[in-house]
Amino acid sequence: AQSVAQPEDQVNVAEGNPLTVKCTYSVSGNPYLFWYVQYPNRGLQFLLKYITGDNLVKGSYGFEAEFNKSQTSFHLKKPSALVSDSALYFCAVRDSGGYQKVTFGIGTKLQVIP
Amino acid sequence: DAGVIQSPRHEVTEMGQEVTLRCKPISGHDYLFWYRQTMMRGLELLIYFNNNVPIDDSGMPEDRFSAKMPNASFSTLKIQPSEPRDSAVYFCASSSNRGGGETQYFGPGTRLLVL
Numbered sequence: 001a002q003s004v005a006q007p008e009d010q011v012n013v014a015e016g017n018p019l020t021v022k023c024t025y026s027v028s029g030n031p032y033l034f035w036y037v038q039y040p041n042r043g044l045q046f047l048l049k050y051i052t053g054d055n056l057v058k059g060s061y062g063f064e065a066e067f068n069k070s071q072t073s074f075h076l077k078k079p080s081a082l083v084s085d086s087a088l089y090f091c092a093v094r095d096s097g098g099y100q101k102v103t104f105g106i107g108t109k110l111q112v113i114p
Numbered sequence: 115d116a117g118v119i120q121s122p123r124h125e126v127t128e129m130g131q132e133v134t135l136r137c138k139p140i141s142g143h144d145y146l147f148w149y150r151q152t153m154m155r156g157l158e159l160l161i162y163f164n165n166n167v168p169i170d171d172s173g174m175p176e177d178r179f180s181a182k183m184p185n186a187s188f189s190t191l192k193i194q195p196s197e198p199r200d201s202a203v204y205f206c207a208s209s210s211n212r213g214g215g216e217t218q219y220f221g222p223g224t225r226l227l228v229l
Binding site for chain 1: 170222
């Protein structure tokens, strides 16, 4: 079985400071890892994904994530937070050998304080 | 492309009534997913289709829920009879089976309130 853990319900960061949203995963094979963002009253939007290759993945809106196989983590990062980054962030995983079924984390609310 | 289209955007109904949610996936996508989002349970996968065929419906909560995909451009999720605990936001998403690690594209959701 595959699973995702987002240990923080909420992350608060001051505007201009770096931000990190944590994610750890569990799969039986090699992982495909994703980050999505959800703004209020909207559907989820894709930010970035790791399939293979470089451990540092760059995505939309200046976000990046680092795949760490030994720690089974895929933390989302951004060097300088914007107030407009405030939203709900979901980490997701699926086994590369499996079907399309993706398991989503419970979400982390990011609050960027002006 | 217009993206994934869902209708209605909001639905208020009374307990016991039938509810039908609709989804039009992105043209060319061969996977379609139905999710339910609540504060208590987060985002739950209900069912997904590949080439219009249901592949995994293990997330469908009970027999009151049913989903169909009669063609590549249309899917429905039906609740009959509806109950207050079905109140949630229901999302449809689609993806294409190219290149591995396919990105899912979500619709805006249908906010359902069962009184």
